[in-house]
Amino acid sequence: MTGMLFDDEGRRLLDQLFDKWSLLVLEALCARPRRFHELREHLPAVTPKSLTTCLRRLERNGLVERLVLSTDPLAVEYRITRLGRTLEEPLQAMLRWVVDHLDVVETARSHYDERRSPEERSTRTS
C-alpha cells in the first residue's frame, strides 16, 4: 500500500509533514486560527526562524493559509485549510497515542537500558 512513499514525492511529503514542528503547528491551527506570536507562545521552544520555515512549508503544501490583515500595526493570521482539516483526525489520533503511552514507553526504555548495562546506572536519555 505504501509503495508511493518510497519515491521522491512521497518521501518528501512524509518528511515535511513529520518534521520537528509541523504536527504541533497543525494541531494548534486545527483548534483555531492563530497569529504568529500566538504560535510562538503555544510552542515554547520554537525560534521565529524555524516557525517561519515550518509555516511556509505547510502553506506551500496547501495545509495552512496565511492571511494578512491590513490593520495597524500589521497583523497576520494563519488558519487551517480544508485540505489541512482532512488530516485532523489521523493527526489527533497519533498525538493522542503519544500522550497516552509516554509512561509505558518510558518504562520500556528503563528496562532496555538496564538489560544493556546491568552494573552501571547510566543516565543516558538519548
Place this chain on the structure above:
Amino acid sequence: MTGMLFDDEGRRLLDQLFDKWSLLVLEALCARPRRFHELREHLPAVTPKSLTTCLRRLERNGLVERLVLSTDPLAVEYRITRLGRTLEEPLQAMLRWVVDHLDVVETARSHYDERRSPEERSTRTS
C-alpha cells in the same frame, strides 16, 4: 491536550517516532515479522546503519522486539510488540492520508510556486 509533548520526554518520543524511517519500518512489521535483509529490501533507500539505528530505537521504546534465532547461519527476526500494535491504526491512517493526498499536495505546491514567481519557470522541488 498536547501539553506533554512540549517537555523533553514528549518531544523526544515524537521525534523518534517520526524520524526518517520509523513509520515505514513499523508499518512493514505490522504486516508480518521480518528479517534484517527483508527490511532493507522493503525500504530501498535505507542504509544498514540507518536501519540499525532505527530498529534499536524502536526496540528501546518497546515497539519492536528483536529475536535471535540460533540457526546457522545466524538469523534475526524483528516483530512488532503488543505496544507497537496499539499504534497500528493511527499509523495506517496517517500513511493512508499521505498516499491519498499526494496529488492534491502536488497541485497546491505548483500553485504556490507560480504565485511566488509568476514570470520564471522555476524548477524548485524542495
Place this chain on the structure above:
DNA sequence: CCGTATCCAGAATGATACTG
C-alpha cells in the same frame, strides 16, 4: 547473514541581532 566502525557532507536548528 547481520550487523558495526569510521568518516564525512549536508540539512536542520538554534542564537542573536536587525528590519518593514
Place this chain on the structure above:
DNA sequence: CAGTATCATTCTGGATACGG
C-alpha cells in the same frame, strides 16, 4: 507585530569498508 539575516552548531544520515 511579524518576520529576515547571519553565523555557529548540532545532528542526521549516507558511503564505504570491515567484523562476528
